[in-house]
Amino acid sequence: MFKTIKNDLPASIVVFFVALPLCLGIALASGAPLFSGLIAGIVGGIVVGALSGSKIGVSGPAAGLAAIVLTAIGTLGGYQNFLVAVVIGGVIQLIFGFARAGIIGYYFPSSVIKGMLTGIGIIIILKQIPHFFGYDAEPEGADSFFEASGENTFSAILHIFDNIILGSMIIGFVGLAILLLWDKVLSKKAKIFQIIQGPLVAVVVGIIFYVVTQSSESLAIAESHLVTVPIPEDAASFFGQFSFPKFSAITNPDVWLVGFTIALVASLETLLCVEATDKLDPHKNVTPTNRELLAQGTGNIISGMIGGLPITQVIVRSSANIQSGGRSKASAIIHGFLLLISVILIPRLLNMIPLSVLAAVLLIVGYKLAKPSLFKQMWQAGWKQFVPFVVTVLGIVFIDLLWGIGLGLAVGIVVILIKSYQNSHFLHIEDKSNGKHKIKMTLAEEVTFFNKGAILKELDSLPRDTYLELDVRKTRYLDNDIIEILEDFAFKAKERNIDIQIISERGIVENPDSFIEFFKLRPKTV
Numbered sequence: 366m367f368k369t370i371k372n373d374l375p376a377s378i379v380v381f382f383v384a385l386p387l388c389l390g391i392a393l394a395s396g397a398p399l400f401s402g403l404i405a406g407i408v409g410g411i412v413v414g415a416l417s418g419s420k421i422g423v424s425g426p427a428a429g430l431a432a433i434v435l436t437a438i439g440t441l442g443g444y445q446n447f448l449v450a451v452v453i454g455g456v457i458q459l460i461f462g463f464a465r466a467g468i469i470g471y472y473f474p475s476s477v478i479k480g481m482l483t484g485i486g487i488i489i490i491l492k493q494i495p496h497f498f499g500y501d502a503e504p505e506g507a508d509s510f511f512e513a514s515g516e517n518t519f520s521a522i523l524h525i526f527d528n529i530i531l532g533s534m535i536i537g538f539v540g541l542a543i544l545l546l547w548d549k550v551l552s553k554k555a556k557i558f559q560i561i562q563g564p565l566v567a568v569v570v571g572i573i574f575y576v577v578t579q580s581s582e583s584l585a586i587a588e589s590h591l592v593t594v595p596i597p598e599d600a601a602s603f604f605g606q607f608s609f610p611k612f613s614a615i616t617n618p619d620v621w622l623v624g625f626t627i628a629l630v631a632s633l634e635t636l637l638c639v640e641a642t643d644k645l646d647p648h649k650n651v652t653p654t655n656r657e658l659l660a661q662g663t664g665n666i667i668s669g670m671i672g673g674l675p676i677t678q679v680i681v682r683s684s685a686n687i688q689s690g691g692r693s694k695a696s697a698i699i700h701g702f703l704l705l706i707s708v709i710l711i712p713r714l715l716n717m718i719p720l721s722v723l724a725a726v727l728l729i730v731g732y733k734l735a736k737p738s739l740f741k742q743m744w745q746a747g748w749k750q751f752v753p754f755v756v757t758v759l760g761i762v763f764i765d766l767l768w769g770i771g772l773g774l775a776v777g778i779v780v781i782l783i784k785s786y787q788n789s790h791f792l793h794i795e796d797k798s799n800g801k802h803k804i805k806m807t808l809a810e811e812v813t814f815f816n817k818g819a820i821l822k823e824l825d826s827l828p829r830d831t832y833l834e835l836d837v838r839k840t841r842y843l844d845n846d847i848i849e850i851l852e853d854f855a856f857k858a859k860e861r862n863i864d865i866q867i868i869s870e871r872g873i874v875e876n877p878d879s880f881i882e883f884f885k886l887r888p889k890t891v
Contacts, residue, residue: 369692375562376691377699380423381707382564383685383730384410384700385715386592386723390505391426394513395434397444397674400595400606402426403708404673408664410701413676414694416660418653422642423682423697424664426674428508429634429766430627434674437623444672446620448610451669453624454631458662461632467654470636471818474781475846476750477773478641479743480757484769485680486734487762488518489727495521496724497537499530499590505720509765518762530721532584536574537721540567544729562689564726571722572714586719594712603709608672627665630767631677635661637770638678645687649853651825685730750845753777781813781844802828807836814846824854829861836868843884851880 384406392402409424417424438447461467488508496505502514503521511517516524547563575591578584597603614620639652657678664676686696707715743754757773764772804827812820827833835851837843855877858865867874867883877883 370695371560372690372692373696374699375560376686376689377696377703379562379564379689379726380682380686380691380696380700381703382568382723382726384423384425384682384704385594385707385718386505386720387428387679387681388426388506388704389593390507391428391431392674393504394428394431394507395426395674396438397434398606398608398672399593401444401608401672401674403594403704404607404671405668405676407701407705407708408668408671408673409676410697410699410704412667412701413660413664413678414697414701416656416663417678417694417697418656418660419639419642419678420648420650420652420693421646421683421687421691421696422639422652422657422678423686423700424635424661424676424678425682426506427631427634427677427679428506430630430675430677431507432509432765433623433626433630441614441617441620441623443611445608445611446614446617447623448608448669448672449612449614450620450623450627451673451675452610452666453615453621454627454675455662455665455667455669457625457628458632458658458665460662461628462655462658462662465655466632467636467656467658468818469633470640470654471821472815473637473640473770473774474753474777474814474844475644475849476743476746476753477757477770477777478637478644479739480754480773481637481761481766481770482641482645482680482684483735483739483754484758484761485766486731486736487758489681489731490735491518491522491762493724493727493731495525495528496720497534497541497728498525498528499533499537499586499721500525500528501590501720502528505723508761510763530586530590532574532578532581532586533590533719533721535584536571536586536719537725539574540571540722540725541728543567543570544725548729559690567722567725568718571719572717575717575719588716590720592715592718592720592723594708594715596712596716606672610669627675628662631661631665631675632658634677634679634766638680638683641680642678642683642687644849645684647687648692649856651821680734681727681730684734685726688730688733746845749780753780777814781815802831803834804831805834805836808840808843808847810839811842812840812847813842813844817844817846817850820847821850824850827861827863829863831861831863833858833863833865834868835865838868838870848880848884855880 388402388406389399392399405426413424438444441447503512543566544563551558575586639657643652668676743751753773753776756776757769760769760772865876
């Protein structure tokens, strides 16, 4: 883990600046104490980061649970009663992990996962535009189309010009310019610009701007447009911010219902995020999903016990980690410690950070998730990939994350059922002739994303120094998800000294450079 500290430390600082306003904003949107969001971020970084098998995933409070939390606090009669439900949710997640329910994550088609990433990228951009100009009516971290302020995503953008804060807008543009200069020019010039990340520089410049312009009538930035970290007066008041569950509420059936809801939604969001981050990971690491559920369950038990919000793995922080060059779980753990140390030692300094600067950081994160070129790529992959992708994106933008994923999955299943009425399968034959493992894998006539988990498990279990013969002569339909699995496997096969031979009606190909190129980018007759 410490071998990559030169990559993980700079990345952790970026994740810290992304996580700080999101933790506070999600707590505010949830109707919970602000400090509860920071607790969840700290536990998600340190505890879940240490226990998780993910090298680049980052956990913390999730916007997708904000509506559930807000309703539950009122229904259950107070925040301390709600914390009992968080602890119960964590225990249920442990049960999910021991029951090996993590395999569910493999049954979401690639088009939906890519739609989720793109939709989140678009919603980040749309939600951060008002903050960028100083219009901070909606808390950071909100992801629903209809906002608590009574507006919706687009009406809030239309009202920007009536609510511009000049100082916030100026330092927002300055911060964005610094980030682009760092990303496009300076980071390629010298290693020092890779170690010192652009977001850190943008935040420091933002603090300086705030201090220098405090006496200016036109440029001064009010406290309502800055980060708002609770400031304890002494150690006693700091520890007084922690809340503890009132376990006398455990006999209330509604507490158990909320606990199960938290476990189900948090597990689903986590598994989808795991699938998405593994897809974004340039090093193609595979996260053990059952271990992830165990880590998340442990994190939620601890968070609930000390007053924190529910935790999931979250794509915004995870993608920021990947984009900043994070290589191991050290990045997530360090970001958790940075949250803890900064809240204790420098809360007043944190409260000088303009929200518009952090909005600039998130705008870059959002754009990298929702690049326009991805729409072209999905279009070229065929309508069976494009339609679920677009439905997922539109659902996330115009409703919320869970609805978008649900709609995309429903459309994806319908598309697959139209094209395939039988469960496809594959055969595995092992031959140890000539002193070397020779494994023959014959794919069935139709192979869809339903077979994704089984094929991925089979490929990952192949021993080193193996000769794999992949027979696709009988295959008439090969889903894009399976092609991507084969593409990722080709990358890892070189490291494991595995030779691959494809036998198709077009002939025999030894160690193809690209399965995507071989199968022409889309599911089709092989």
